[in-house]
Amino acid sequence: MKKTNKEEIFIELKRRIIDMEYKPGSPINEKNLIEEFCVSRxxxxxxxxxxxxxxxxEIKPRIGTFVSDIDISSVKYAYEIKKNLxxxxxxxxxxxxxDLxxxxxxxxxxxxKNYDIINDYKKCIKDDQLFHKxxxxxxxxxxxxxxxxxLNTKTARFLQYIEYVLDDFDWFYSSLNNMANAIKNRDLENSRIICEEHTQKFLDQMSKKFFS
Structure with a gap:
């Protein structure tokens, strides 16, 4: 394997944590990573x-390095801020x-249109995140x-953790489609409003199930 630079390592480890390949609380073994990426410490x-x-x-001196636990409160606060931003x-x-x-x-x-919202929930989450990115x-x-x-790092990881399945696919699809068309039509006000409503509905759904 070719040598990997630190930014590529960061991006890959971040992906693994968000995608739950590295579970919350699991240890990070530096020696194994050094061997995998063919780099120095x-x-x-x-x-x-x-x-x-x-x-x-989370780096714990004299103990080890671990994937951080998910803080439900910080996820809720992230959604609240995300709405307006x-x-x-x-x-x-x-x-x-x-145009591209x-x-x-x-x-x-x-x-x-081709996703099964149950079996393809990971793809749904990733494409929703990509859309907003x-x-x-x-x-x-x-x-x-x-x-x-x-903010997205917090919310995307949480959705993967809970294996989130869309409650209302028709609304979700329509919302993204309306948002894309408003942006395409250079309709600044409706682009903002639709996006805010989209994020607010996610927050409402999460609040009912997970946030106090």
Whole structure:
């Protein structure tokens, strides 16, 4: 295997944690990672430190390094903040998105037509996250993108942890489709409103089941 740089290691370990390949509380074995990625200890340590800074890894001195537990309260707070920030991203995207990014949004919507919401829940979660990532990147606001990426890390991991299955697929599909069309039509106000309503409904559903 070719040598991997620290950013690639960070991205891969982050993916494994979010996708539940590394379960909450499980130990991180640096020696195994050094062998897997064919690198020295330094880039592994740097990736682990970066993951600890965004709350995915907990470093316990003289004990070990572990995948962080999921804090339900922080997930709830993340959804509350995401509502307005995702709406702002959609509003900005409506004036700044490229044709290629629009094509990617509608490709995701087409894929949803073929998903089984029970068996393909992982694909549904990933494509929903990808949809919103495209929208926030299209905002062309690096501070907003960074903030939403951080919040999304918390919510995406939680959804994978609970193996979330859509309660109302018809609404979900219609909501994404309406959002994409509002952005395509350069309708800034409706892009924001639809996105805010989309996030609020997720928060309402999560609150009923998991948040006090």
């Amino acid at each position: 330094t880039p592994i340590r740097e990736a682990i430190l970066k993951l600890s800074q965004i709350g995915l890894i 995702e709406g702002l991203a959609a509003e900005l995207a409506a004036s700044r998105i490229t 990014e629009l094509d990617e949004l509608f490709s995701i919507i087409e894929r949803f 495209i929208v926030r990147n299209a905002s062309r606001n690096p501070i907003l993108i960074e903030m939403l990426d951080s």
